[in-house]
Amino acid sequence: MRRFFAILKKEFRQVRRDPLSLGMLVFLPALLLIMYGYALSFDVRHVAVGVLDLDRSQVSREFLDSLFGNPYFDRACTLDRQAEAEDLLNRGSVRCVLTIPRDFAAGLSRGEEVSVQALVDASDATIAGTVIGYLDLLVSRTSQRVRIERLARAGLAADLPVVNPEVRVWFNPELQSARFLVPGLIAILMMLSAVVATSLSIVREKERETMEQIAVSPVRPLELILGKTLPYVAICLLTMTLVLTLGYVLFGVVVRGSFLWLAVATLLFLFAALGLGVLISTITQSQLMAFQAAALLSILPSILLSGLIFPIRNMPAVVQAVTVLVVPKYFISALRKIILKAAPLESLWQDFLGMFLLGLLFYTLAIHKTRKAS
Amino acid sequence: MNESPAIDVRDLTKVFGRFTAVDRISFAVAPGDIFGFLGPNGAGKSTTIRMLCGLLASTSGTALVGGYDINREPDRVRQRIGYMSQRFSLYRDLTVAENLAFFGGVYGLSRGALRDRAADVLRLAGLSGIESARTGTLSGAIQQRLALACAILHAPPILFLDEPTSGVDPVSRRAFWELIQDLAARGTTVLITTHFLDEAEFCAHIGLISAGRLVALDTPAAVKSGVAEDVFELQVDDLFSSAERLKGIPSILGTACFGPRLHAYCPRGAATEQSLTATLGAAGIPVTALHSVPMSLEDAFMRLVAPAAALPGSPV
Numbered sequence: 001m002r003r004f005f006a007i008l009k010k011e012f013r014q015v016r017r018d019p020l021s022l023g024m025l026v027f028l029p030a031l032l033l034i035m036y037g038y039a040l041s042f043d044v045r046h047v048a049v050g051v052l053d054l055d056r057s058q059v060s061r062e063f064l065d066s067l068f069g070n071p072y073f074d075r076a077c078t079l080d081r082q083a084e085a086e087d088l089l090n091r092g093s094v095r096c097v098l099t100i101p102r103d104f105a106a107g108l109s110r111g112e113e114v115s116v117q118a119l120v121d122a123s124d125a126t127i128a129g130t131v132i133g134y135l136d137l138l139v140s141r142t143s144q145r146v147r148i149e150r151l152a153r154a155g156l157a158a159d160l161p162v163v164n165p166e167v168r169v170w171f172n173p174e175l176q177s178a179r180f181l182v183p184g185l186i187a188i189l190m191m192l193s194a195v196v197a198t199s200l201s202i203v204r205e206k207e208r209e210t211m212e213q214i215a216v217s218p219v220r221p222l223e224l225i226l227g228k229t230l231p232y233v234a235i236c237l238l239t240m241t242l243v244l245t246l247g248y249v250l251f252g253v254v255v256r257g258s259f260l261w262l263a264v265a266t267l268l269f270l271f272a273a274l275g276l277g278v279l280i281s282t283i284t285q286s287q288l289m290a291f292q293a294a295a296l297l298s299i300l301p302s303i304l305l306s307g308l309i310f311p312i313r314n315m316p317a318v319v320q321a322v323t324v325l326v327v328p329k330y331f332i333s334a335l336r337k338i339i340l341k342a343a344p345l346e347s348l349w350q351d352f353l354g355m356f357l358l359g360l361l362f363y364t365l366a367i368h369k370t371r372k373a374s
Numbered sequence: 375m376n377e378s379p380a381i382d383v384r385d386l387t388k389v390f391g392r393f394t395a396v397d398r399i400s401f402a403v404a405p406g407d408i409f410g411f412l413g414p415n416g417a418g419k420s421t422t423i424r425m426l427c428g429l430l431a432s433t434s435g436t437a438l439v440g441g442y443d444i445n446r447e448p449d450r451v452r453q454r455i456g457y458m459s460q461r462f463s464l465y466r467d468l469t470v471a472e473n474l475a476f477f478g479g480v481y482g483l484s485r486g487a488l489r490d491r492a493a494d495v496l497r498l499a500g501l502s503g504i505e506s507a508r509t510g511t512l513s514g515a516i517q518q519r520l521a522l523a524c525a526i527l528h529a530p531p532i533l534f535l536d537e538p539t540s541g542v543d544p545v546s547r548r549a550f551w552e553l554i555q556d557l558a559a560r561g562t563t564v565l566i567t568t569h570f571l572d573e574a575e576f577c578a579h580i581g582l583i584s585a586g587r588l589v590a591l592d593t594p595a596a597v598k599s600g601v602a603e604d605v606f607e608l609q610v611d612d613l614f615s616s617a618e619r620l621k622g623i624p625s626i627l628g629t630a631c632f633g634p635r636l637h638a639y640c641p642r643g644a645a646t647e648q649s650l651t652a653t654l655g656a657a658g659i660p661v662t663a664l665h666s667v668p669m670s671l672e673d674a675f676m677r678l679v680a681p682a683a684a685l686p687g688s689p690v
C-alpha cells in the first residue's frame with residue numbers, strides 16, 4: 001500500500017509540475033471538440049438563396065413564401081434575369097439560385113409535373129449535398145401543400161390519395177448532425193488523450209531509466225500500473241466533464257439519460273483506454289515511438305472503425321470482426337444511447353461488457369509483458 | 375574468507391540472441407568489501423550488474439546476493455540491494471526531498487523511518503540544506519550524490535554502482551570515493567564499475583572483464599604483479615611509426631601509447647634499459663629517452679585485455 005501511494009503521490013506531483021501537459025490533457029480535447037464540432041457539423045443553416053421568379057403568379061409567391069419560412073434558407077436577393085445567376089454565384093453572395101419557370105402556376109393547375117431549377121455552388125461538396133437534400137425535401141413538401149390548397153380552393157375536397165413521403169428521424173428530430181456527432185467526438189478525443197497520456201508517462205520513465213530504479217525495488221507490477229494510471233483517471237474525468245459541458249453549451253447536446261450510467265460508461269472506457277496506453281508503453285522504448293503508436297492506435301480505428309462516421313453494420317464481416325477490439329466503438333455506442341436516448345441498462349450492458357473485457361485483456365498483456373521483462 | 379560472501383557469482387552467463395555478452399563469470403565479494411568491476415566499453419559490466427539486481431534474467435549460471443538466489447528469490451534480493459544505474463536516474467522535475475520520499479516509499483519505509491533515514495543519508499552525502507531544490511537544476515556531482523543517497527535510503531547491505539563517477543569532475547570523484555569508503559567501513563558491500571583505473575586502487579579486489587570473460591580477479595597489486603612483463607617508457611619523435619616498427623622486434627611483446635610516450639612490454643627479465651637501447655639502435659629506431667618504469671594498473675590492463683579492445687574511456 002505504501003509503495004502504491006508513493007507512486008501515486010509522485011505521479012500527481014509530476015503532473016502538477018507540468019502545467020503544459022496538464023493543460024493539453026484537459027483543454028486540448030475541449031478545443032478540438034469546438035473545432036471539429038463546428039467543422040464536422042453537417043447542419044446547414046441560413047443558406048443565402050437568390051430567387052428568379054419567371055412566373056410571378058400568386059401560386060409561385062405562395063410557394064416561395066413557404067419555402068423560406070424556416071431557418072435553413074434565407075432569401076438573399078431577387079433576380080430579374082437568368083444571366084445574373086452566374087455572377088451572383090461566382091461572387092459567393094448566394095450559394096444557390098432558384099428559378100421558378102414561366103408556366104409554374106399553369107402547369108400545377110393542369111396537374112402536370114413542374115420543375116424548379118436550382119443552381120447550387122458545389123465548391124463545398126458537403127454543404128452542397130446537404131443543401132440539395134434539404135431543397136428537395138422542402139420543395140416536394142411545399143408543392144404538395146400548395147397543390148392541396150389550390151384544389152381545396154377550387155372547391156374540390158382534398159381527398160385525393162396524396163402520397164406524402166415522410167421521413168421520420170428519431171432521437172434527433174431536427175436532423176442535427178452535431179447532436180449525433182458530439183457524443184462520438186467526445187469518445188474519440190477522450191480516447192486520444194487517455195491513451196497518449198498514460199503511454200507517455202510510462203515510457204518517459206523508461207527513457208530516463210527511472211523505470212529501472214523502480215524495477216529493482218520491491219514494487220509489484222500491479223502497484224506500479226495502478227499508481228501510474230489512477231491520476232490519469234482523475235484528469236480524464238475532469239476532461240470529460242468539461243467536454244460534456246461544452247457539448248451542452250455550444251451544441252445543445254443534453255444528457256437525456258442517467259448520470260450514473262454515464263459515469264459507469266466513462267469509468268469502464270477509461271479502464272480500457274488506459275489499459276491500451278499501458279500496453280503500448282510496455283512495447284515501445286521511446287516517447288516518440290509511444291506517441292506515434294498511441295496516436296495511430298487511438299485515432300485511426302476510432303474514426304474508421306468505431307461507427308462514428310461509417311455505420312458498423314455496413315462493413316464487410318472481416319472488418320466488423322476487427323471492430324470488436326476498438327474501444328471507442330463501445331463508448332460511442334454507449335454515449336449515444338445514454339445522451340440521446342436515455343437508454344436503460346438493458347441496452348447498455350453489452351457496451352459495458354465490451355469495454356471491461358478489452359481493459360482486462362490490455363492489462364493482462366501489459367502485466368505479463370512487464371513480468372517477462374524483469 | 376570464513377564468512378559467507380555477500381555476493382557469490384557462479385558461472386553467470388547472458389546470451390543476447392547469438393551474442394554472448396557475459397560468459398561464465400564467477401567471483402565472490404566478502405561482506406564490507408569494495409569490489410571494482412573494470413573493463414572496456416561493451417565488456418558486459420552493466421549486463422552482469424543488471425542480472426545481479428534482478429533486472430535481467432541470466433541465460434545460465436546463478437548468483438547468491440545477500441545469501442539469496444537471484445533467480446529463485448528475486449524479491450528477497452531486491453530488499454537487500456541498492457542500485458545506481460549508469461545514468462543518475464532521478465526525477466528531475468521533483469525536489470530533492472520529493473525524490474527521497476518517492477524512493478523511500480517504493481521500499482515501503484514508514485513516514486517516520488523515512489524522515490530519519492532521509493536526514494541521515496543527506497548528511498552522509500553532504501546534501502543537507504538543499505532538500506527543496508529542484509533536482510534538474512543541480513550540478514552533475516550533486517545529482518550523483520543524490521542518486522547514491524536514494525539508493526542507500528533503505529539501508530541496503532549490498533550496493534551496486536554502475537559507473538557512478540562518469541561525467542563527474544576529479545575533485546567530486548574523490549569526494550564520492552570517500553563516501554563509498556565510508557559506507558564500506560560501516561559494513562556495506564559495494565560492487566562498483568568504472569573506467570577510471572586510478573579508482574581501482576580504492577578497491578579491495580578488482581575483476582577485469584573483457585568481451586564477457588573475466589580475465590583477472592585479485593587485489594590491484596596482485597593483478598599488476600600477475601602480468602609477468604617489464605615496462606619500458608620510450609620517448610620517440612614519431613609515435614605511430616615507431617610503435618609499428620617496435621612490433622617487429624622479437625623481445626617486445628607489445629606497445630601502448632601513454633600520452634606523448636610509448637610503453638613497450640618485454641617478458642620479465644628479458645631486457646634491461648641498456649640492452650633495449652642497443653636493440654633499438656641496431657634496428658635504426660630513433661629513441662630520445664628510454665626508462666624502465668613499474669607496471670601500472672593501466673599497463674596491466676593493456677596487456678590483459680584483448681589487444682583490439684583498448685580502454686577507450688581511460689583517462690590519459
Ligand SMILES: Nc1ncnc2c1ncn2[C@@H]1O[C@H](COP(=O)(O)OP(=O)(O)OP(=O)(O)O)[C@@H](O)[C@H]1O
Pocket residue numbers: 390393395413414415416417418419420421422460
Ligand atoms: N538488451 C540487449 N540486447 C542485445 N545486446 C545487448 C543488450 N544489452 C547489452 N547488449 C550488448 O552486450 C554487450 C555488453 O554490454 P554492457 O552494457 O554490459 O557493457 P558495459 O561493460 O557495461 O559497457 P559500458 O562500459 O559501455 O557501459 C554490449 O556489446 C551490448 O551491445
Ligand SMILES: [Mg+2]
Pocket residue numbers: 419420421460536537
Ligand atoms: Mg555499462
